[in-house]
Amino acid sequence: MKPINVGLIGIGTVGGGTFTVLKRNAEEIMRRAGRPIRIVVVADKNLELAQQVTAGACRVTDDAFAVVNDPEVEIVVELIGGTGVAKDLMLKAIRNGKHVVTANKALLAKYGNEIFQEAQKMRVMVAFEAAVAGGIPIIKAVREGLAANRIEWIAGIINGTTNFILSEMRDKGLSFDTVLKEAQRLGYAEADPTFDIEGVDAAHKITILSALAFGIPMQFDKAYVEGISKLDAADIRYAEQLGYRIKLLGITKRTPEGIELRVHPSLIPARRLIANVEGAMNAVVVQSDAVGSTLYYGKGAGAEPTASAVIADLVDVTRMATADPQNRVPHLAFQPNQLSDLKVLPMDEVVTSYYLRLRVQDKPGVLADITRILADEQISIDAVIQKEPGEGEEQADLIMLTHQTREKRINAAIAKIEKLGVVAGKVTKLRVEELGK
Numbered sequence: 001m002k003p004i005n006v007g008l009i010g011i012g013t014v015g016g017g018t019f020t021v022l023k024r025n026a027e028e029i030m031r032r033a034g035r036p037i038r039i040v041v042v043a044d045k046n047l048e049l050a051q052q053v054t055a056g057a058c059r060v061t062d063d064a065f066a067v068v069n070d071p072e073v074e075i076v077v078e079l080i081g082g083t084g085v086a087k088d089l090m091l092k093a094i095r096n097g098k099h100v101v102t103a104n105k106a107l108l109a110k111y112g113n114e115i116f117q118e119a120q121k122m123r124v125m126v127a128f129e130a131a132v133a134g135g136i137p138i139i140k141a142v143r144e145g146l147a148a149n150r151i152e153w154i155a156g157i158i159n160g161t162t163n164f165i166l167s168e169m170r171d172k173g174l175s176f177d178t179v180l181k182e183a184q185r186l187g188y189a190e191a192d193p194t195f196d197i198e199g200v201d202a203a204h205k206i207t208i209l210s211a212l213a214f215g216i217p218m219q220f221d222k223a224y225v226e227g228i229s230k231l232d233a234a235d236i237r238y239a240e241q242l243g244y245r246i247k248l249l250g251i252t253k254r255t256p257e258g259i260e261l262r263v264h265p266s267l268i269p270a271r272r273l274i275a276n277v278e279g280a281m282n283a284v285v286v287q288s289d290a291v292g293s294t295l296y297y298g299k300g301a302g303a304e305p306t307a308s309a310v311i312a313d314l315v316d317v318t319r320m321a322t323a324d325p326q327n328r329v330p331h332l333a334f335q336p337n338q339l340s341d342l343k344v345l346p347m348d349e350v351v352t353s354y355y356l357r358l359r360v361q362d363k364p365g366v367l368a369d370i371t372r373i374l375a376d377e378q379i380s381i382d383a384v385i386q387k388e389p390g391e392g393e394e395q396a397d398l399i400m401l402t403h404q405t406r407e408k409r410i411n412a413a414i415a416k417i418e419k420l421g422v423v424a425g426k427v428t429k430l431r432v433e434e435l436g437k
Contacts, residue, residue, distance in 0.1 A: 003036035004318045007067035007098075009089060010079035011044040014103055014130070016053050017303030018077065018310045023057070029311060033318040037311075043067045068093040075317055077310060078102040083110055094118050094126070099321065101313040103130035103306060109204035112211070112218040116331040123325040127313035132205040133158055133282045135305030136298040137312065142212045142286065143333040149288035151213040153253035153260075155435055158205045160280035160300045161196035162228050162248040164188045166265075167278040170236050170245065176229060188280055198227035199248060199263040206250030209284075210261050214254055214342060215334035219261065222344035226264035235357060235428060238399050239267050242383060244355075245275040249433060258343040260350050266433040267355050274435065285435060348408040353382065353432035356400045356414070361422040362389045367398070370417055377413040379405045395424055401432060 008015055019039060022029065030036045039057070043064040044050040050060040061067070068076055068089050076093040080086050083106050090107065093100050095118065102108070108115065108128055119126045129139045133156070142151070157163050161183060168179040180197065183189035195201045207220040228248050239246050244267035253260040268275040273295055277283040282300030287293050299305035320328050330336060360366050371381060382401040389396040402410065414427045 001035045003038040005040045006075045007073035008042045008077045009064045011050045013303045014306045015079040017307035021307045033315045075099045099125045099317045101127045105131040105204040109207040109220040129313045130306050130309035134300040135308040136296050149290045152287045155251045156284035158250050159202045161189045164280045197229050199225045202250040203263045210252035212333045224262040224347040258345045261344045350407045354402045355430040357428040358398045359424040360398045362396045366422045373416045377409045
């Protein structure tokens, strides 16, 4: 049976894992795909590493464009990341009539519309299961498994670095900076962790899931993105006392006004399964009309978990390579001419509940002044904790949970509260996501 020939660009952690798993499980994969899947060429700037990993099993080169231009290659696997040369390579491969498998969430979130349009024109497939949540098959679940459903919302812990940091802060009561250094030492965080800790990586992923869930174009530039770098260990403790845990969530939701697309730290009720996802693990909850709530949990990164998703895409592409393009699963789940123009809501228009922490003077009437401002903005209070001041201190922490309100109302209230003479410094605001139906 004629093998399908693959060109692999990038033999780092994921590329090496892909090569290893494909070789180890070759027979099982062939039985699933219907024909052998064979890597015929690997491109990497580090030729020595490429030769070491491949051990003479295929050709190696330091020229990635040689792979996308190789007439023998039928599928290109792009695992170098970034939005520069990776974009050029992917478009060149597509224009050369080659199918593409990628784990590049940043590239798809920013330029997916252009890439998918080009792939549609050239009648080739772009598969990207590994772009979101590593080895968890969340793309296939949303795009195919839930095709009968009207998806209402998706909320996910989709960045393992930040989840590890938040878990350690909660378990050990340590500061963000202390845990970040530990995460870097253990290899969970990059030397420059900005994309992870500022929420950008999660925003790339939730942008992709949003497009798949609601049949809209990729709109990363409209996502609201807030990371965890300013999170205080005190808020993690207070959240725990209120029955919540803080997680960095990627959230996308269908509302009558439009689509919510946001990433930020959120308080989640401790009784929810997703609130108990610890360490570097990922989890995604999908709420749909027919099936209700479904949870997808597993390793969101690493050589072999991500390789699992890459190879699953290779199997899918191999199965469908000879099929009429009209009968393939559409890139964004909905037929290209059926994408919706639903608008992505600005953060000011999002409706949710809020956690507020204020440093206030310990004297009568303070709470009344604050609640009056909230009432003026039509914000009702769900719970209040007023801490006793420390010995010799004249200020104390006041913690409040609100019922649902629009973001612009809470922002207006906070601006007024911060002007009160009895309030010291800035008000800490976090969003509360109940994640019930």
